[in-house]
Amino acid sequence: MASNSFGTHFRITTWGESHGLAVGCVLDGCPPGIPISDDEINQVLLQRAPGRAFVSERKEEDRVEILSGLFDGMTTGAPILLLIKNKDHDSSKYEAMKALYRPGHANFTYLQKYGVFDHRGGGRASARETAARVAAGAIAKKFLKALGIEIVGYIQAIGTVTATSIDFTHRDKSPIFCPDIAAEASMLDLITKVKELGDSVGGVVACQVAGVMAGLGDPMYDKIQARLAYAMLSLPAAKGFEIGEGYHAACMHGSEHNDGFIQKEGKTQAATNHAGGVLGGITTGEPIFFTVAFKPTSSIFKTQKTVDFEGNEVDFSLPAGSRHDPCVAIRAVPVVEAMCALVLMDAVLHNQTLMPCK
Amino acid sequence: MASNSFGTHFRITTWGESHGLAVGCVLDGCPPGIPISDDEINQVLLQRAPGRAFVSERKEEDRVEILSGLFDGMTTGAPILLLIKNKDHDSSKYEAMKALYRPGHANFTYLQKYGVFDHRGGGRASARETAARVAAGAIAKKFLKALGIEIVGYIQAIGTVTATSIDFTHRDKSPIFCPDIAAEASMLDLITKVKELGDSVGGVVACQVAGVMAGLGDPMYDKIQARLAYAMLSLPAAKGFEIGEGYHAACMHGSEHNDGFIQKEGKTQAATNHAGGVLGGITTGEPIFFTVAFKPTSSIFKTQKTVDFEGNEVDFSLPAGSRHDPCVAIRAVPVVEAMCALVLMDAVLHNQTLMPCK
């Protein structure tokens, strides 16, 4: 398919199946001279790892090994192979469902497209692939941080429960990346209830990028919001994307939505930020703000009607004891951050091609 | 910037400024043997042309000339140069605003990025660039139609007025592509009122694709919804994208959202279509459904506060007699269709690389 790559200058190509030997990626285009270690990446990987409270119980250690591209602890400009071994994979649970079309699941479409589907743990369609994105994103985040760019994702809503106050200190302690202590309690209740029902629920992840310089993104097809939308909708279960006021902008008047410019501390900047940090596809220097909507996890214990490969109607429910995320949006938070980092990293490197040469 | 191209196999590169000599694109990768004429493309271009009621008064004929790639009225496999001359461009109106930062407009960010901005008619940042997308999209639409694929975009909302019934017959007659005759009346009222105020309003465009085969789109980064989101957020003024239930999916339970499979007329298909025609990034064969949110036009006659290039506060309003779209979403409808056609065309050609070779 040659479509397992993301990015142009800072480019990852991910590979691996959920129940194969390993998942990982090659990162090509990383500038030389960046200090990187397995440990740093593993710290970031921990955030999306299954096994945390309220998410899937898969006991995966998710430890990355760096097989290439480093010398004396620094990047050399050569491609970096990141490998995460799969340890805890019991494929037996998947035998029962290997010959039926799972509702809301990709096995139907993979079979239509490729004529073959690796049913063990969802194969390539598993969200486990996102571990490789997070590992590569950790390197991008480190690079961006040195430029003063900070990316913070958080849970904005789970089902109809919405965070209304934003406290990043709380977000960092929250088991569900929620920045609103009051909303968090209701969210946890909701998740518990949904889990008891053997059901799942959707959610919205928000992401804010502070410290971003003006001038990132290209004005035509590689508008920064277009690249972000592309990145976010490439995530499993993502169904929507907004930048700035998003859909609310459709209800606004130009006189309300336009951000006027002011002079502040000797610098021209926007007085408000309805735009979400972008104008004409290029960053303004104000914080970037966007959200991503996630559907409820398709794998549920509740019984659903479907058909098998012969077309016979069958009742299907996830076998008891299967791994199961009641709300996939939670674990998506670090993945949203990682994809955002990959987009920005690419834009930063891309901008360097515009500079006068020496 | 090398980012004025869209598509991989069926690839356009657009060029041209609003008040330059012409705008247009090169279309590379068009299969040979497709009959195409200027007239056909011009029919489609008419739909986005300014000068229609309720949109900008620019009297542009928007007539395409095909400079290459045809032989005996058929495509040859060679690149097709589509050229649309600019005739009606009076740049004098733009003199007054060439040294101040226009609220909600891209001149601030272009200057930050490139150090230069062609202020005449908005230069490259003008929505006029989308004429080239529509011209190329017309060729894709023709190709797709031969495969039975029909793309229909329409106005779903203007401001807070939403279409609630969908009648495509009415949509085709509507001056604002609205499929709901009752909502249309309220929308027209709203636009008239907003126009009188010298203001603008946002809107939502929906798009439905019928007759699409299963198997389009790639499961990882080139999920069909990711490519669509990328295409849509690359449109001027676009602020949001949803596929299927979109943000509403975040409020649903898995047991509600999952589309079960049924056997119908000897074929397995989804019983419902909450997914909007995609699973795991690949089309299911059900209609694709997505929406795009557009902000209100940033160019308004109302006075706004901003600063000039020296940082002095100034009151700014669009000079009387300037061209002005009170709701940019309306003219976006054929552009949304065109971008959707480019995405699907690419996916169709891409799928051919998966086939067993002869």
Next chain:
Amino acid sequence: MASNSFGTHFRITTWGESHGLAVGCVLDGCPPGIPISDDEINQVLLQRAPGRAFVSERKEEDRVEILSGLFDGMTTGAPILLLIKNKDHDSSKYEAMKALYRPGHANFTYLQKYGVFDHRGGGRASARETAARVAAGAIAKKFLKALGIEIVGYIQAIGTVTATSIDFTHRDKSPIFCPDIAAEASMLDLITKVKELGDSVGGVVACQVAGVMAGLGDPMYDKIQARLAYAMLSLPAAKGFEIGEGYHAACMHGSEHNDGFIQKEGKTQAATNHAGGVLGGITTGEPIFFTVAFKPTSSIFKTQKTVDFEGNEVDFSLPAGSRHDPCVAIRAVPVVEAMCALVLMDAVLHNQTLMPCK
């Protein structure tokens, strides 16, 4: 085919047929702030224009029009459309050969691949496409010159006559870009004789790049010599490429071929330059030296045996009065320079993505 583009950062997409309305290209990725005019490009275009002594008699003015991407005479970072109208095209001569397979010509393979061939003037297969390369290359050359990089192509051999002394001053005056006044006389004799016979002859173009900085080119697939070879073999009639000692290197010992390093004027550099200015795919700072072999023009007046589309044997010769280049290598000289400039320009911009960010 989506393969009419060359370059990654500084990227051209050419279009147009020999007897169509125009040929040209879009140049995307040109940095902003470069002063460019039609006149400058036309000066360079003159060098490859037909109508010069000893080459094809086509009376084509080859005047470029810049339709986009400039503001106040400077590049803006937006795509640049270069258009060269076709004026002198009498397609009647081509009627006689439209239904037979021309020896050494591409109509056979185009028909095999696309099922259609625009026989008028060779259509897309005509060397006229290279005018667009030269026009874009003129911009790259200007940019590179500002960095101190000078690209000089010349005729090294025509048939078996080889230039043995290199005098660039003479090269600039030579009607055939020959740097050796003695060899030039023999070459002109040879061309005259071949022309009288209605035949053609091959040749070798050499190219030397002085003033190039160390560090251009990437060590794996985008070795500078690999990009140059790709560029050169994409030229019509090119059959071979050498860098440095080229095929002669195969006969050398390592102890002869290796260039030792010395310290000179406080700088480490190679003592000799057998390598032709590259090591491990990356420029050393020594002059780049490469050659390109061109086959004899396939269009000749001599009678040749071939078959028509029905498979009947026919005698074929170019109709009297047809345009005809007795040695295509001569006009290839400025095209080789242009392609070299495009390769180096891309490498220069690419290197900027490796720099530490600010």
Next chain:
Amino acid sequence: MASNSFGTHFRITTWGESHGLAVGCVLDGCPPGIPISDDEINQVLLQRAPGRAFVSERKEEDRVEILSGLFDGMTTGAPILLLIKNKDHDSSKYEAMKALYRPGHANFTYLQKYGVFDHRGGGRASARETAARVAAGAIAKKFLKALGIEIVGYIQAIGTVTATSIDFTHRDKSPIFCPDIAAEASMLDLITKVKELGDSVGGVVACQVAGVMAGLGDPMYDKIQARLAYAMLSLPAAKGFEIGEGYHAACMHGSEHNDGFIQKEGKTQAATNHAGGVLGGITTGEPIFFTVAFKPTSSIFKTQKTVDFEGNEVDFSLPAGSRHDPCVAIRAVPVVEAMCALVLMDAVLHNQTLMPCK
């Protein structure tokens, strides 16, 4: 650098350093349904493996592990991770040369470009990277073979000793892939003598592709010869490329070089094949024939003059007992075949995008 990938549709990204943990590649874009095993690939890898007579003594097993992309022994369309562990790497020999510029070697240019060089075994600059190319090429070769395409590389010359008769049966038994039993004896003598001198010698590899269909390759920048030249000049030590008559074509007349067409067995084909199987960049259906010139190995035991990183003159020779290939062209034969397979595979898949859709 984001330039460690080769191919568009069938795309490899290689990674790994000579003395790192492993080398390998991700292969993306492989069609589903191709049966592949580790063993098959290992058979092909054996051909380039060090440890064969007359090549480097490195005792590397070169056994590939397939970490992803297979299901039930068949490709699934998902990316295939090929991993080859490095076992025999003693980096101590390289300590002595880590602070001087090795003549003919890439450490000078890597340091100029990246500011860092992994000197252990040559790091990323080592020819060991080509093992990953051969492994991926084995999959392409299998696919192509099913289409009837056979790629055979061989030694055409070592130093000034040239194979004059071509016997592929002998080539398959020859320790140096030489198709001429008489020339082989002289070649082996030459290699032995060069080795005794602690020196090295260059060579020429030829490659013939039989059974190739007409229509492969694109007429402009992706001419099949341009892609082949790009692939071949990306090989370590490659200095020249020819297709068909190559440089000899420069000495020919059009009336000699043009291949007339004839009708044979109901099919139009070329009567001769001076062109080497391509016209206008597209395959004719005749065998493709090309050669690649390789310089003598830069690592030699003979003493050479160079400077250290401080600019002091030093005498340098490879430490006794170092691994050393007296003629790098020999081991290049399977790598040339692999790169040729990757080019053709890409062209075959690419052609499918031209077909009328169903």
